[in-house]
Structures are given as structure tokens and as C-alpha cells.
Amino acid sequence: MIEIQFLESIENLKRNVSQSQGWMPSTEQATSITACLRQGRLFYEAAKSAPLEIRPLELYYGTAAYAKAVVLSVNRARLDALVQSHGVSDRSPTNARLADLSIYIGQRGTFQDFNDCAAELNVIKVMRMSAEFTHFKFPCAKSADLAQKQLTLKEIRLFQNPSGWFGGSSTGVSPAKRILDAR
Template identity: 35%
Template structure:
């Protein structure tokens, strides 16, 4: 379908979909609960889609705001598939992250940080949707977060004349990757296997019994099934489905990709709303490296967010 979310414009389909979600998670009175959550789910999804659609047509100066409001509404819809009682209290209504309020002289976006707060949507959706426990007060640099988006890697190669990732090839029930990744990560084959075992959701995709094999300058990683696109670390996929792996251990992040987009869009939306002078000069002076990375990310996330949400919603009852 050209618009995969169209079925959710039917209340009967949505009730059935949510009832299936709740039954799989052993919620009591799943059909009754789905009756109470279905309209809220539809309205969050509808509003999120509208924001994302408008963002695709909007000028870059206001695009971050529309994209952030869009991801927030879409996430709230997704949370309802795993937490029918959302929001139980006001503490989960805040954004759950914070950025530096005043930008100092010589500010660079790539060096900026964002901090996780104790309460709010961020920690809530990480826990409920992805079963990821994140510590409050954790800080992330924008440059680190951007590296988690595979669609950004070609720009890193161009701007820094260095590949930050290595391509992964999928063949039936395995991933194939050059054994140079072992030198990049300073690991033996056994250590690399352990590294994969400790990756998020590895039980669902890594076939431990078969184990990895290193032969003819290639490493073969056996799979139970292909990792999900919305939570694929250490595998990072582009909008087109190409798969990559980062080459430096310090670049690795266990957060699911939807949360990466959330953090980046929160900061960009705050900047374009409250740092109008810096934001305006960014688009006219062309100084530094911030603008190419911001523009490329906004182009990528506009295309990718609908794909990530589609993949999450339509695979939830298969897990």
C-alpha cells in the first residue's frame, strides 16, 4: 500500500489490532481495553502523520518543529499498543530530555549535548516499547547520535575523508561482513561473537548454536531472523535497507533508532524555536560543518520515520 497506515482509519480494524496486541501481552479484558484506547490511538496516529506529511513539504527553517511534534504523536500511538493505560500520570507527559538553554559563543551543533531526565516520554517509551532501561542524567553528543543513522555515513565519508562504517551483506539466514571489522574493533573472532551476543535483542536474531565463522576474509553471522529495523544495533540500516556496521567501538550505542531520531529532533526543534539568531545565521553564513549534517539528517529522518513506525506497528504482533 502507498500509505500503510490507512487501515487504522477504521475503528473496527483498530480495535481488533489493539485487542490482539493486548492479548499477546496477557492484559486482562483485552477487547474491552482496546475499546477504550482505540480512538486515542487513532487520533495520535492521525496527528503524527499530519505533522510528518507537512514536514516533508515545509522549508528547512521550520522542519525540525514539525518532525518533532510528529515523532511525539506517533510514539504516543505506539506506546498505547504496549501500555493501554498511558498516560497514567502527569510525569510521563514531559518530553523527558533537556538541552542547553543558552548557546555559548562559538557554539557548534555537532558538539552540543542532550541530557536524559528522570521522568517523561523518553524513558517511558524506551521501557515500554523496547524494554530498554536508560539511566537518568545520561548525556549524548549530537555527533555521536548522528553516527547511529546509517543514512548519514556517506556524508561523514565525504566531509572527513574516512569511512566510519563497513557494509554488511545479507544472504538467506546470515550476514556477511569483511573480517577487517575485527581489526577496526580490536577484537578476536571469539570476542566479536561475544560482542554480538551482548547486543540488544540478540536472542531474536543471533543463532548462537551455529556461531560465527571466519573464512576467506569474511565473517558469517548466522541469524534466526533478520533484526528489526527499528531496533537493529549493532546493525544500522538505511532507508533503502542497506546494512552497515560502525568501525569504532566508541561509536556504538545500544539505543533503538527511533530514540536517536527523537533526541536529535528534540534538540533541533528547541534550537529553531529559541535560538532564532543562531539558526538564521546558520542558513546564511555557511560557516563550519553543522549545516550539511543538519540538512542531511532532516532529509533522512523525513523519509525514515514513517518506515520505522510502519515496521514497529506491523511487526508488534509477530514478536
């Protein structure tokens, strides 16, 4: 596994993106990607010693910085061209219990950009005995299908259950799909 700090070097990052994504970022693009990687790492490191009350925010912003690095690497985008919005917002009632926390998924933002990149990368590569590779692509929701949805933590947990994705019900329609279609 590559240490994140290794990719904070512009030359190391250029080589890695070239090998993994098939394109060579310019120095300007590589500088933006490495800045996002460094920011994400620093947020995660800060979260280790942060008080519990602010640790989730540092972890969130670290994750958002890593997500931007992925978007820049996969989409060949420029940092200043990314939408300056999270793409999700808290819609929880005041004093909500943990299971009732709720988010609203907007039209555009970091969440949507990362989701669409990750949806395309959601592949398992299996090597057969003959040394040939077989690829299995797993279905992922596109951001356009998620836009303007409000979901609770309880509903999101259904998405983590494999039976929620592959049927898992007598109707043959996954619980995850029923929730999205109902909204």
C-alpha cells in the same frame, strides 16, 4: 504494510492491537491511540510543505505522537496518565556546530516511555527450514540507565555503529558503553 490512516479507525485499531499485542483496548483507549496516530500523520504531512526552519519541529512532534501511540498500545496506558514531558532537552552551547549539538536525558517523559517499550520489542524473528521460529533479542539500554546523561550528536553516532554495540574495541568494551559509564 498497513497505512497509518487504516489504524485511525477505532475498529481497525482494536482488531490490530488485539492481534499484535494480545489485548482488546476499550473504546476510550482506542480513541486515544487513534488520536495520537492521526496527530503524528498530520505533523508529518505538514512537514512536507513546511519551510526548512520549522520542518524539524513538525517531524519531532509527529514522532512524539507516534511514540505515544506505541506506548499506549504496548503498556495499555491511558493518554491522561502519560507524563506530560518530552523527557529530553537541548543542552547545546550557543551557536554550536552540528556535531556538538547536545541533549540531556531526563528521568521521565515520552522519550523514556517509548524507549522502554521499544527495548522490549527489539527482537528479530527468524524462521528456520523446519518452519520453527527462533527469536534473537538485541540488548537495549533501559531509560533508568540513560537518565541524567548528556550526549552530543557525535557520541550518539557511535550508537548507530554496530561495532559500537558488540565490542568493536581492543578493550572488549563498546564505545557506547564507555560513554554511558563515563557520564
